[in-house]
Amino acid sequence: MRIKRQKNLAVAARALGQDTEGATAVEFALVSVPFFALIFAIIETALVFFAGQLLESATADASRLILTGQAQGQDQSWFKEQICERTIDLFGEDCAGLQVDVQVLGSFTPPSGPPRDEDGNPDSSGFGYNPGNGGDIVLVRVMYEWPVYVSLMGFNLADLPNGNRLLMATSAFRNEPFGTPVAAN
Template sequence: MASAAQRSGKPRRGWRSIVPARDGATIIEFALVVTPFFAVLMAILQTSLIYFSQEALETSVEAAARSVVTGKAQAADATGSSSGMSPAQLQTRFRNAACATLPGYMSCAKLLVDVRSATSWNAMDTSMPTITFDANGNPNNTLSYSLGSQGAVVLVRLMYLWPIQAAPMQLGLVNVGNGQRLIVATSVAKTESYS
């Protein structure tokens, strides 16, 4: 039922003219709800992708560690060394082999490999390397690459720099700066007897 002001054709004046009006209430309510909704949605998607990538990295580190434990990587390095490959080239080759086990959505350029060996479990250095970046935002660390020999305890650590999307709402997911999260998968095992 129309009010007296509406029937007479006169416009309403003052605060009373907007109090009963509900024409834009739905759009205002939507505007208030949509931003937090999309923030939570982005956080859920980002966290899910990180966990999914963590599991993929765990699978890759197990494959890389298996090649070390069985002596396959050491045999390949012995062959490479005898053909003139430098230690840096051997490390790059091991990294490329680890990259081959990553899923297609993970870039090999963001993978860091750290391999350490020790003669006993107590002598193993399991400390996490500090990742530093150059002026262009690329990691500039020299990581360990020591496969050890038969009976050695070997630590294989794959680290992946996962880019965090939605930069204004990083929601505490960034842990190494440059808008990235360092995802780490580690395997420690004693090498088998191999020939």
């Protein structure tokens, strides 16, 4: 009985190897396009969420420098560099696309939503760098336009008119009661 079953399996394997009609290739061709589109959509979604989380984490870490008074006397490019150092080059080697805004608020009521122009694009024209003094309420906003590549079959992560996705990290806090920084002699 065992020999007969092995013989039947061998015959079936040979018959499968001799099939030259190409049905398998045609079936794969039909299934491969949606399969690879789904795989790429999953990868892109994971990258977008990873980049957003990384931007949030880098912003929170760099904001501690303002919160503790270590960023007073610095400028916007220095603070942007501090964020960039914490992003493992995911936003480019020099983080040229990062837009950073640090401002002092009168209360914990932040501005509504990301600033946009009349076309719906991010507007960073009013961005500046004011880390405030001890006890001030500070708002840190960091924006980055993430390029979106997969937009097949109704799947699209883009939320900007140019087809990119806006990643934004925000941190609002009250500075610790540090004194006025003393200039080094």
